[in-house]
Amino acid sequence: MGERKVLNKYFPPDFDPAKLPKGKRPDNNMMKVRMMLPMSIRCSTCGTYMYKGTKFNTRKEDVEGENYLGIQVFRFYFRCSACAAEMTMKTDPENADYTVEKGASRNYEPWREKDRDKAEAVAAREEEERGNAMKALENRTLDSKREMDIMNALDEMKSLKSRQEKVDSEALLAALQRSADDDRAALAAEDEAAVRAMLQQQCTYVKRLEDDGSAGPQSVPGAAADDKADMSAQQSEPPSTARPAKPARKLPFTVVRAKRKAEPPEADGSAEGVLAKKQQAENGGGTAPRAEPVNPQPAKEDSDEGAVGLGGLAAYGTESD
Structure with missing residues (x-):
């Protein structure tokens, strides 16, 4: 083991510090x-x-x-x-x-500058109040008013904190949920009102065919008269004798074509009928000659196609019944 150093030194009983030589x-x-x-x-x-x-x-x-x-x-x-x-x-x-x-x-130390400014303000106030009793009274009044305002603010903060401590967390969450629901309902109502206003604005720009005056199937006088006659017949017929309407039978294409050729163009609401009516009005009410097509196709009434069409009609009628 190494030597153990001793920090304390022995001073003999006759030691006199005054006899020590003084250092330079x-x-x-x-x-x-x-x-x-x-x-x-x-x-x-x-x-x-x-x-x-x-x-x-x-x-x-x-x-x-x-x-x-x-x-x-x-x-x-x-x-x-x-x-x-x-x-x-x-x-x-x-x-x-x-x-x-x-x-x-x-x-730079900002607290040092703050302390220096505070000390300068105190010194300036003491210099101002020296020999001026009214100024000293005014300063003391302002100090007391400032202290009263600080105490009132502290009391208000304490009362607010005490009220907040009594608030239940569940009630607070429920109130927040109710306010959120009210906000969502108000937004939904505003959105619905905006959509309705937009739809109304779009409907004002829609034009009806009757207002436009364009010729179409709804503007044909003959069709309107037939519809009125059917409605009056249905109203005049007693309910006891009314018969149930049978379902309309679909005719073959050949029969429908032959029927359209046999009918005058005025009965149809097509472009040819409208053109014929216009020519009749220009001629003073007389019957205008019917315009023949450029490449007319003769109707084959006695041909085999007609017989086949009638047979198909009979067959179709039996199947539909």
Whole structure:
């Protein structure tokens, strides 16, 4: 095992500290001390930031000819942690602070400026109230009013907090749900009203065939008269003798074609009938000659096709019955 070092030393009974030889000190009382930065600074050489609480081995000396009310001012020498540039700072016993002397700059501290402004305002108020009793009374009145306003605000905040503590979370959630449902219902009603207004606006631009005056199947006079006659016959017929209407039978294409050829063009609502009516009106009401097609096809009434068509009609009638 290694030797154990003893930190305590033996002092004999006849030891006299006054007999010790005095050490030689420099004129400015310089010594090495270890200390921490009392503020945040920035090196002027390399721009490195050193924060409050950084430890340094410094050299302390007395500043010749500088004191405040008998308090000696000290100077500290230390180096930058990045570039090893030398920096110095001094004590400021008047403001209970430190001042950077060279080699660095002190960072901005907003609380220091706030404290300085507060101290300046207090000093200005004392100077203003000195020898002016009315001004001092006004200032005290304003201070009491400000305190009363602060107390009222505190009481209001306390009452609001007490009311909020009594609120049930479930009731609060239910109220929020009701408000959300009301908002959704209001939005749905607004959307429905907007859709209705849009549809009404679109319906105003729809044109009916009767208003337009264009010729069509609805504007044929003969068809309208036939419809009116059928409606009057149905109304005049007693309900007891009314017979159920039979389903319409579908005729073959050949029979329908022969029937259309036999009927005059005025009975049909086609373009040929409309053209014939127009020619009749231009001729003064007389019957205008019927316009023949360019390539007329003779009707084959006695041919085998007609017989086949009649036979097909008979067969169709029996199947439909």
